[in-house]
Amino acid sequence: MDATIVPKMQKHYPVLLKEIISVISPQHGGTFIDCTFGQGGYTKKILDFNNTKVIALDRDIESEKIANQLKENFEDRFIFKNIKFSQLTNLKLKNENIRGIIFDLGYSYTQIKDPQKGLSFDANGKLNMQLGLNTFSAEDAINKLDEKELEKIFKFFGDEKEAKYIARNISKERSKYKIDTKSLVEIIDKSKKRKNFKVHNATKVFQALRIFVNKEISELIFGLINAAKVLKKGGILGVVTFHSLEDKIVKYFFKSLSENKSISRYSPILEQADTLFNLTQKKPIIPSDYEVTKNPPSRSAKFRYAIKKTDFYNFDTDVEEQFRNYIEIENYGDKL
Numbered sequence: 001m002d003a004t005i006v007p008k009m010q011k012h013y014p015v016l017l018k019e020i021i022s023v024i025s026p027q028h029g030g031t032f033i034d035c036t037f038g039q040g041g042y043t044k045k046i047l048d049f050n051n052t053k054v055i056a057l058d059r060d061i062e063s064e065k066i067a068n069q070l071k072e073n074f075e076d077r078f079i080f081k082n083i084k085f086s087q088l089t090n091l092k093l094k095n096e097n098i099r100g101i102i103f104d105l106g107y108s109y110t111q112i113k114d115p116q117k118g119l120s121f122d123a124n125g126k127l128n129m130q131l132g133l134n135t136f137s138a139e140d141a142i143n144k145l146d147e148k149e150l151e152k153i154f155k156f157f158g159d160e161k162e163a164k165y166i167a168r169n170i171s172k173e174r175s176k177y178k179i180d181t182k183s184l185v186e187i188i189d190k191s192k193k194r195k196n197f198k199v200h201n202a203t204k205v206f207q208a209l210r211i212f213v214n215k216e217i218s219e220l221i222f223g224l225i226n227a228a229k230v231l232k233k234g235g236i237l238g239v240v241t242f243h244s245l246e247d248k249i250v251k252y253f254f255k256s257l258s259e260n261k262s263i264s265r266y267s268p269i270l271e272q273a274d275t276l277f278n279l280t281q282k283k284p285i286i287p288s289d290y291e292v293t294k295n296p297p298s299r300s301a302k303f304r305y306a307i308k309k310t311d312f313y314n315f316d317t318d319v320e321e322q323f324r325n326y327i328e329i330e331n332y333g334d335k336l
């Protein structure tokens with residue numbers, strides 16, 4: 001869990017690029033959906049192959065600038081939409097031969113450097129954490145949610161052992177003044193009995209707030225479900241995660257849909273497969289030592305993928321029920 005410290009590197013590196021391209025095989029052509037366009041690292045590589053098309057999404061409107069430059073060269077093969085990936089099925093995709101859908105979760109180097117986004121502990125940054133298309137900020141959450149709700153956010157999304165004391169101290173302090181990035185870091189520092197000298201004291205709380213503000217768990221769950229719907233038979237669904245909760249969800253989704261009968265036996269299609277996915281690679285693919293040296297934040301990346309066995313659109317999954325408590329915590333934000 002590195003998250004919120006501004007990395008010392010100076011440039012954006014697309015994580016596991018070589019490995020992902022080798023898995024999705026764009027050399028065979030087809031349409032690919034890059035659900036997290038960012039700086040366009042994956043999209044550009046896919047477009048290098050002539051018979052491909054990319055539909056790219058990003059919730060951050062800043063990505064549109066890079067997308068517009070790319071459109072100048074690939075007008076007929078590249079589309080960008082400023083939407084959240086949970087909204088994937090709102091796109092008109094019926095006639096697209098979707099061969100691959102990729103998610104590279106989290107945020108980019110450019111975003112963490114931006115003080116307006118306030119993703120880091122930098123005292124000059126706003127207590128914001130909105131990646132785009134949000135309805136409230138981290139400042140709203142910290143200053144308005146109940147103490148018990150804050151505790152759950154820190155505990156479940158940050159695995160913060162001292163969630164209770166931190167939430168209690170936030171609740172005390174905010175009755176005296178409005179909490180900003182600087183004061184939040186100070187409150188966390190004072191509340192932590194167990195100091196960690198390897199990572200910043202505020203790392204876990206900041207990660208938890210970012211997940212909460214961007215509803216990252218709900219986004220991932222509904223993004224995966226919708227991606228699995230629109231993918232064509234033989235197509236690849238691939239996800240790069242950066243922390244254990246994300247990875248747990250992706251692992252569960254792929255495992256359950258490759259082991260459990262997820263397709264109704266009343267399906268109208270004859271000789272229908274009864275599981276949705278083929279999971280040829282059970283273990284995640286991780287970056288090489290060379291990549292980690294070049295790009296240290298890549299060290300926590302894990303890439304998992306599965307191959308869709310059928311064109312079937314409606315399938316059964318209990319992923320939402322399995323992770324319901326996380327979705328319920330994210331829904332505290334609805335009242336803000």
Ligand SMILES: C[S@@+](CC[C@H](N)C(=O)[O-])C[C@H]1O[C@@H](n2cnc3c(N)ncnc32)[C@H](O)[C@@H]1O
Pocket residue numbers: 012013014015035036037038039040041042057058059060063083084085086104105106107108131219
């Ligand atoms: C790690 S970066 C992707 C970097 C990209 N693969 C590249 O090579 O340039 C993650 C991107 O996903 C976007 N993002 C995060 N959650 C999203 C969501 N729910 N819907 C759409 N975009 C999202 C962020 O705004 C960010 O630009």
